[in-house]
Amino acid sequence: MLRLLVVGWYFQLKMQWRDPFTGIFAVLYPMFFATVAFLMFRINGGATSLLYAALGAGVMGIWAATSTTAGSALQRERWHGTLEVLVASPSPFALVLLPVTVAMATIGLYCMVATLVWGRLAFGIHFSVVHWPAFMLAVPATVISIGCAGFLLAVSFVRYRTAWALGNLLEYPVWLICGFLVPLALLPGWVRPISWVLAPTWGMNAIRESALGGTPWPDLLLCVALGALYIAVGVVVLDRALTAARARAVLSLT
């Protein structure tokens, strides 16, 4: 099972890197996100707030890479006729689908690195981390949990041909709701419960708390737990979604 996940992740990552759209996306977007964040925070911020912005922009990149491309990747599988071939394989479909979204989140990990490098080169932001072990755990945990959220989204993409638009729709609201750029305390009270059920919120907190100083462990734990919950819900729903897709003939375009 682990081998299937790793092999699937490797080949999906290989395919994504070779996609010109993904390549341009991966190179340009982190710089764009980082520049916007740095210009916003530079007005009245010190070194700490610029690092706060840099980390937020990095996670924005991970989320953007997962939410928008998960939809388009599934749609591409459908266009290329490979979605049917994947479904027709005897492997549990969850183990086929999860590496697709985790591979995308991995491309997002590059966005995080690129953002920090861009911040250093273009804006002179010094990158320092208070709790290195926690930081080194928080970043992959956030990547994987965002991949898990992408998996949950991908389940709907399998079932509904037009659901890829949902991925695009969710890209920007999540930046706000999960506090990538703006502290959650500034958002209206009714938004907070939504933030709490989103793993990126806790992943973002864990990364910031470990880099800037604080208590990252509870956030990290919640991020991982929510990621695991997404997988559990996704696996349960996926079987039904697949059955519905087979009943409604939406696995292919022909």
Add this chain to the structure above:
Amino acid sequence: MAVIEAENLRRTYKTSTGTIRRKTLEVEAVRGVSFEVGEGELFGLLGPNGAGKTTTIKMLITLLIPTSGSARVLGYDVVKEPREVRKRIGYVFGGERGVYERLSGLDNLRYFAELYGVPAREQRPRIDHLLELVGLKGREDERVEGYSRGMKQRLHVARGLLHDPPVVFLDEPTIGLDPVGARELRSLIASLTEAGKTVLLTTHYMFEADALCDRLAVIAKGQIVAEGTPESLKQLVADRTVVEIETYGVGEEAVERLRGIQGVASVWVEDRDQAQLVLVQSARGLELTQTLLGHLDGIRVGRVAAREPTLEDAYVSLVGEGAD
């Protein structure tokens, strides 16, 4: 025991039209299809485009759930036990879709070998053997986007055989291939049954069905209109004669006039560049050539010939006259 069993399979698609006043339409793609395929048999589903061949095959390989009816492969129900079915079948479809273009041929096979549960140690020798079998040895490291259509099709076949399935479904595998590529693929298909596999092949090429299949079912408008060996299907029109008339500019009205002639069993028109070849079937011994030409008055006529019926004529007759 039959390896593939289809019992009264039906499949309806729902489509909708309009933006504000949406109307849902139901299209019956398959209307009560039943057949059985025995072990080691190469069974053909023959029919024109839109006859329901692909829908039938997709129900059998668990990609579509039948609206009603049932089907089993090696005794496993395609709706209730899809994973058991998938472990034991290979699926190959025609055209260029279904492979990852940005990966090499080898990477495609390695990925699918993993998905199909081929043990890690067996993967490389199996892949090497299949690359040899389908003639892609030496080209496996190239990206698939640079492959010709025939190479992609052969990669499809290799993918479908990765886990050495006892049952193989081939959905119009030679569609769009050049004559040499199609011939090579047909000899590969023939070798599958020699290796003991049970094969279900869909095609709309008559000579392909005639050359490859042990038994055939002709499907038209979602229903099976005839079933048997190629020879027995040819017998359906053995008591007929076929008159071929080359015409330039024959219209539907003239064709209807021909159909109205007493003794004419069926009329079929094939487009040949600027010309149309009108194929008229009638009872053997009935001399209708002059009558037919009389009904084509005013239309430029070229070559006219009478000949013995072939399997293609049997097919034309079945598809044209059956299933309403």
